[in-house]
Amino acid sequence: MERLNIDKVAKLAHVSRSVVSRVLNNHPNVSDEARVRVMKVVKKYNYRPNAVARSLATQSTYQIGVLTSRIEDESLGNGYWTLLYLGIFEECIRRGYYVRLSFYSSSMSDELHEHLLNPHQLDGVICLNEEVTDLTVETLADKDIPIVLVGHNPKHPDISSVDVDNYDGAYTATKHLIDLGHKQIGGIFGDQNVEETEHRIRAYREALKDHGLDVRGDYISVGSYTQQDGYNTLNLWTENHKQMTAVFCASDTIAMGGMLALHEKGVSVPGQFSVVGFDGLPISRYMIPPLTTIEQPTYGKGERAAQLLIDKIKNLDEKVIQENLKPKLVIRKSSGPAPVKAS
Amino acid sequence: MERLNIDKVAKLAHVSRSVVSRVLNNHPNVSDEARVRVMKVVKKYNYRPNAVARSLATQSTYQIGVLTSRIEDESLGNGYWTLLYLGIFEECIRRGYYVRLSFYSSSMSDELHEHLLNPHQLDGVICLNEEVTDLTVETLADKDIPIVLVGHNPKHPDISSVDVDNYDGAYTATKHLIDLGHKQIGGIFGDQNVEETEHRIRAYREALKDHGLDVRGDYISVGSYTQQDGYNTLNLWTENHKQMTAVFCASDTIAMGGMLALHEKGVSVPGQFSVVGFDGLPISRYMIPPLTTIEQPTYGKGERAAQLLIDKIKNLDEKVIQENLKPKLVIRKSSGPAPVKAS
């Protein structure tokens, strides 16, 4: 198939190339006859304007970059990400944008990272985790490229972001356990110094306090959002904290690891011990037992982030929006009434 | 920051723009003095050539498309995909390519699908599942854009592809159960009419036959690669096939659902019943009990697919390569010796 360009189409339709461009972009001042002639040729030869040339002329590529850090390597395998990508992608496609996928690793040279964010190629960037944000913001600082974050970042109050309401979710989870009669409730949390984590911890503490329960420092573990961390922590606690009857895990993966530790120690869930997770990963309903969890709208987070970004690209709207999506408590079999004291 | 282009750089370095281009692309016939002068300016102003203009001139975008079908919606949440993307991405970055991510859904118009594969924007395409292959091949038929598949597809023998050795994996899994003394072994498989599935089924049957065991039709289920399917199937079988003591699940997700069914029925794993999965998802080691599975090199599949694609883009090499990567049996706690007959 010989390559078709706008000039050839113009010739075939007996108009100038400007007219073809007008027709294709729905610009005014084109007669109906000309429009019909052009469209006929376009249809017949299945002509599509060259997007690269168009990008060069318009100085916009209709591509946005999505940047994930692979620092928490292990967590990349947990099913959360694909749903996030899907949400971003589908919103983008609806609005005529393409998605470029990148993973950042700390071993990457700054130069390569900059390369990933090459300003002539991306109309905007979504950062999916904390680790990439600082570097990205810095790299794009004077380049005038909009950024949106998934997960609020107090270090960057001038950048729009989307997050689940972490406080609300963690409070609800803890209260759920309190309502079931548990008095000794542990909390296992992920990465320190991340706003998300701090909010979840605060909500956990305040829920306990609000209901007249003690907040014990040794009932709180702050590690990482991994199965390994949940496993290790509950392995310890089942030894050291015999009074504990429930735990709030700040992610489903932590809960998964934790439940394995409980299983190995012969502690029955929920008979002797209740577990609540956070995230609502698709796999959570098939854990043994199925996990009570705080379901966050993962797909929706991606969707909304893309919306905010594209709005920003189009309007150059300077408003900063930091949005909280509501999570939802999903009660399954991993949580139950506090066991009656054996003493 | 005022926009820098090749002309301004040329002026600042007191050379013509061709020299700048030569320097940047490591072409010969540039004097050392000129090279040094140009590089000095490039460094000083942090100049990066406009990738869009470069693409227009060279007719190549250094972007490859990665297409996933979202038909099996549920399975998008299982952690397999991100690892595949990661493998593709890292190989691409090493070789100077970008990755564009797309999800195909059957509700998508053909036009939109074509749009996703816009020939002026992609140097090549990787199809990650069966569902998107036919349409993609057709769309790109006369466009001269290389394609590589993840998962062999007998309908397209002229396209390179990467897959795990499904026969080998399934045979090994089944043999593992046989070696443990199981005689009544079920098989739960995923999507019908996919080469992958057929090979796994064949290997399962032949392993049984090779070791003198009966192959029973009612011990084989062909459904989908989902937890739900594993759950349903084992729910049935625990009722109907009391003699069965083990099952080979053609995916870890199937196994996960299956183990939940067993748990609910009070069947202990591996005491009364053994389960082997396929995939080696990161979550498999935290299932209850940790899953014995056939680990496939998911990251490696992505990596290799990207390699094949880029080789094809660069050499226009007409060789068709259909490669099988070796899977590995990982023995954990979900499989054990066949229970001694109660009768």
Place this chain on the structure above:
DNA sequence: TTAATGTACTAAATCAATTGATTTTGCCCA
């Protein structure tokens, strides 16, 4: 009837690179 406005179109500049053709420079040797 004339001036002002509006519509449909074309020509040419622009975007920012690559690259083949051409010219200039530098060097050696006769």
Place this chain on the structure above:
DNA sequence: TGGGCAAAATCAATTGATTTAGTACATTAA
């Protein structure tokens, strides 16, 4: 001093679109 020959540099075409400026003609208003 001039001819021959590479090496190095420049020039200009090319890639395929958008978009501004300019033009011709028709319509409306004064």
